[in-house]
Amino acid sequence: MNNTKPILVTGATGYVSGRLIPLLLANGYKIKAMGRSITKMMDRPWGKDKNVKLVKGDILDIQSLKNAAKGCGTVYYLVHSMISQKGKYRDADKTGAKNMVQAAAEEGLEHIIYLGGLGDITHKNISKHLISRNEVGKILMEGPVPTTVLRAAMILGSGSASFEILRYLAERLPVMITPKWVSMPTQPISITNVLGYLKGCLEHPETKGKIFDIGGPEVVTYRDLFRIFAKEANLPSPIMIPVPVLTPKLSSLWIHLVTPVPAAIAQPLAEGRSLPTTCTEDSITQIISQDLISCSEAIRRALEPVIQEQVDTCKTDGSKTRRPEWSHYGDASYSGGTLFSCGYQSIVKGTPGNLWKCVEKIGGRTGYYGADPLWKIRGSIDTLAGGVGLSGNRRANKVLKVGDTVDFWKVLEMLPESKLLLLSEMKAPGQALLEFRIENMDNGQCKIILLSRFLPKGLIGLLYWYVLYPFHEYVFIQMLKGLAKASGLKLVTQPGKYYPSPSDVCRWSNE
Template sequence: MTANRSILVTGGTGYVGGRLIPMLLDRGYRVRAMVRSPQKLLARPWAGHPALDILPGDALDQASFIQAGEDCDTAYYLIHSMNAHKRRFAEADRKAAENMVACAEQNGMQRIIYLGGLGDKDHENLSHHLRSRHEVEGILEAGRVPVTNLRAAMILGSGSASFEMLRYLVERLPIMITPRWLRTPCQPIAISNVLDYLAGCLSAPQTTGKTLDIGGPDILNYQDLIDIYCRVAGLPKRIIISVPVLTPWLSAKWIHLVTPVPASIAQPLAEGLSIPVICKEDMIREWVPVKLFSCEEAIRTALKRVQQEQVDTCCFDGGGQLPPEWTTCGDADYAGGTVMRRGYRIAFEGEISKVWEAIEAVGGRNGWYFAQSLWRLRGMLDRMVGGPGLMRGRRHSQKLRTGDALDFWRVVAHEPPRRLLLLSEMKAPGDALLEFRIHSKSQGQVRLEMVSRFLPKGFSGIAYWYGMLPIHDWLFKGVLVQIARKFGDSPTGSPHVFSVEKELECKL
């Protein structure tokens, strides 16, 4: 490392990047985080570290990429698409990798460190996503800046897609009908060991210009992982029936219905398990010596952190759509139409801090305080058509931060103790926002508001808004009443609809 130069970390809001940044800061490095949504990182507890710079940037925008890499000595390239439903994902991965090369070369970097995937690139059943990972390796290596390629298989840790898929499958299905790939050998690795290797490469010059396989001490198959999880969680051993007809695509659809992992992510995970993914060499163990955790230790640690609500990052953190432009300033002709809006208000005696605790705890296992069966039905319908539904719940039962997934919403503004703004990610013919506002009134009174906004897409969107309006009126008023009863006292009248002024929307 060169003095006074930073380390560029891309993918900082993702599962690995969000854990690597604080580790590098703790080890005394200066870090530059390039992210599309800086608000997501600003909500992290380490966001105010004096050695951290957070810059907006897009991997597909070469100019912003190059600018973010100024005065950086090394870059961690942790960007890749896991979404099987995005069209031309390989093209996007290719473009982003080319921009990484340009950024490194123009800023005179000494090294790029890339986290890729295990799997023989010449295997006839290599998935499109693993093939894209290998292509990215080739693009990075073709540049003038040396590259360290770390190849990993399944990553086990609290909040990882692989662990969440395993956890929900085992806990919800005492009997499983499974594909043959359940017995394909793999070499999982604990997230803590992945981070150890990523950070350790900085002080191991031997790793420069090398492609290195990283894995844990165990080579097993997915059925072995199911048995280990049962043992760690104290569950009866699951009955497994293997059949030849379940393709990765069919497996992904089933995983989508049973677990919070969407089919778009489950499919590349399943495809990756359909071929052997084991280390062919272990040179990194000599150059970056770390204590490797067994699969049982990794699962035990991950499960403990989930139970203690100490999940630092989650597979649902990264990506997610950015707030649409119309959320910035109300109606926007350029955004495609007129924003539909509806406000609901109730006043009652109470403490703002207590009301805020109720608002911040909404969703997940805590529920939505009113008509729980209706919320579950909407989540089930959303899940059936490919949406997130309610399964992904919350990262923490009481605390939220910007960027968190919350059932089928995404937190886009979190301003305690006054305002919470949620962006819908469920399948609907338009974009939707739901906002909670808390206002103080005289003599200890609180005014609580819920504001719904919807930008319809075509006639179906308009029909959806007006068709759902009576249900939303009943539902949102009921939520307000229940919050007032549980966390306040003496409501002054029933909740009522109020007019939402457009100028109040220019707050994002």
Template sequence: MRSVLVTGGTGYVGGRLIPRLLSSGHRVRAMARSPQRLSCRPWGRHERLEIVPGDALDRDSFVRAAQGCGVAYYLIHSMNAHKGRFADADRTAAENMVAAARENQLSRIVYLGGLGDQNHEALSRHLKSRHEVERILSGGSVPVTILRAAMILGAGSASFEMLRYLVDRLPLMITPRWVKTPCQPISIGNVLDYLEGCLNAPATAGETFDIGGPDVLTYRDLIQIYAREAGLRRRMIIPVPVLTPWLSAKWVHLVTPIPSSIAQPLAEGLSIPVVCQDNRIRELVPIRLTDTRQAIGRALDRVRQAQVETCWFDGGGSLPPEWTTCGDADYAGGTVLGGAHRIVVEGEAETVWRTVEAIGGDNGWYFAQQLWRLRGMMDRLVGGPGLRRGRRQPQTLRVGDGLDFWRVIAVEPPHRLLLLAEMKAPGDALLEFLIDPQGPGRVSLKMVSRFLPRGLLGMLYWYVLLPTHQWLFEGMLRAVAQKTGLPVYRGPEKDTIDTSFECQL
């Protein structure tokens, strides 16, 4: 049996499709730019899973990743409005998928696209790009199954999180006119049902299908349904004609964890009807559809139980810069600046690790929380993620997780946690926690910061904030020790740092 290739496996849908396919007995090959983000998942070492490095924009690596596969799931799409050439990137990636499928004689490509009349005058740039990807994939020699979905309802999806935060925080909403636009949302579970079901339905090859839940609603209806399911009072909604998608995105950016770069394409897509016009898929892949109320209720239960398998920000973030993986600051064009502090406590490494791994999100940063909030607000105002993104799960971390305005790039329990800053700053920054035994019954916790400045502004940023960072690190070490309940043997104190550290990832 040939493997099923899944692209976009670190994303919201792909990260849920892979374990679904594995549990159904399929052999899966997952392509990712950062394989570590997949190998650390609960299913990352499954005997029928093969994780391979590959970049959708690199044709050769794409072709290699598809070797020996039968069907490919194409789940790649850019949602970042700040990337001015996202359509070019989508076009290139789709062309590479066609080449990889042709050269490896794949039997089929399954693509998850977006609903919306491609001839509608108000069609957003991102929906236009999705339709262009459909045309490119369909123009190849390998049959394509295209599934078009509107709003996906599920814990952690960008659409659901935007809805959740807006309704939770705003009893009165001044909304754009698109609040009256009809839509046909679909639960993430049903999306996965259709994606998997297509494998066992040969008649879906070479066809395009609309997929949606059983309800056709307006966004006003969605808001009120969410409010009822969340136990909130009915929301007051006042539509006005002056709120453009750009203004809406900025407002969403300030009120919710969704950045304006993602909120803008979401808002643009809400201005046109997204309702299924073709329901043939229901006969070819018969499934039990989840209605909107059930989908929202299940998503809320997942959030409350901290059982969110994937989040909208999982597939985001840049790969770590070269110097962070191999310490080659000269190649990166500068000198790495750094500082380190250490505290020694009497206890076990596992006890300290549990406190370190739980840092951030609702748990806070243990010290000077108001200062962290201020930094998050400043970052949010200039377009960064700020602290609202939080964390996927309150107690455990995995590679690729967003953690407030950091990205987890290494997790080695119970000894090492490495974070890459995604906040707006004039340089690249790392924050590392190192836990090492110091003889019988003692353990050292070391915090290390490394910074590669960009130009003079970056140098000024580092040295102006250096005293604050030193005070902050010492306070955080004391707070971690206090939270563990372990006695302090020595410190906190300054420690040495090797800014030319070798490859560790």
């Protein structure tokens, strides 16, 4: 294993690349991360790692590719133009592959590793997307630099576009009118196993110049996947009614309507469902040994993180290990499920210390400083549903600490005079956070922010959020007024809407 030359990882802010880079760093490799935005790469926890060099590059700009490849030994070609070029992605991808071949040859690279798509190129239903993936692989293989091509079907893990389509359809449609392709066989693979093969190709020179099919241990249908997802998410198994008139193009439009996945992604992926995507050979398993993760286990891992991991700020410890199947900061906005938020803010005349004394007393006998009848109704509903309700369950001591219980809330984070983060443990179709934030300002003033976030579970969770949203607005306004009054402080501004910044709701990074 040669760790002396840097490894070039293209498309560094992409789904696979962003998870591959920390894996390679953890194994002692030096990385050149290439992307079209230095700022976006620098924003990742690995962006400032001493063993990472950031280079701006575009596969359509041959000179930038040469600059990125200079001094490297291996390149991971993990770029796709499906989003940036939309309908013209096929031509752009061919041009990019030719540029990569030229840059790799002129800069003396030793190995190209490419992740493409699985599917019989001669099948009558082959999609343009899979044709393009195969064309790129062929161009790279015909170049003078030894190339390894890995061909995968659906990648299972939060953040993968295919997985997110599966998630949203399963969560939002208890009854589905489906195209015939739901019965098509496929061999999904977990993102952990994809990364294992990508890293393994780097360490096994005998993979050079070869094409490998990679897949998980099971061949299933898309109907099976919907049912497996529902079981792991504790959702009712969806009722699926296949109809012959629902073409891949119509399917993609329906996917775009029901899910937040953009049509530019949904259509090519939907078209690729119309043919079997199973491994025709498994020779790579004899070269690179790893435990293959089942569909159930991969989906279970993707659903593991609780809401506080979905919404923590971007200031995370880059050394912290996280499963590749989890949502990471930098993933597409639709990754990890729909995260709703509702926030209000006010400016008061006074110090954070005055406000904090009241924030820290919240719950129990003190109540919630506003709309108490509504809080009592919600508490009664929770009690009837088998929850603890507003039982006054909190320590008598006024000083809270992480892990304390406050009625049906659990204290997740507490920064005195700055932040109190509570996780709801009430009976609800989803997970909820309630955050109090105090920001010191000039002229003896401070701002108090009240922000709730909700990760719904299934269609019922979506309905739950929208039904309660008007009540949230009323309750939060009253709570802000009540907090100011209880603190003996004067409101400088009346409660107004607070719109979270990306750092308030961002996904965890690819640590």
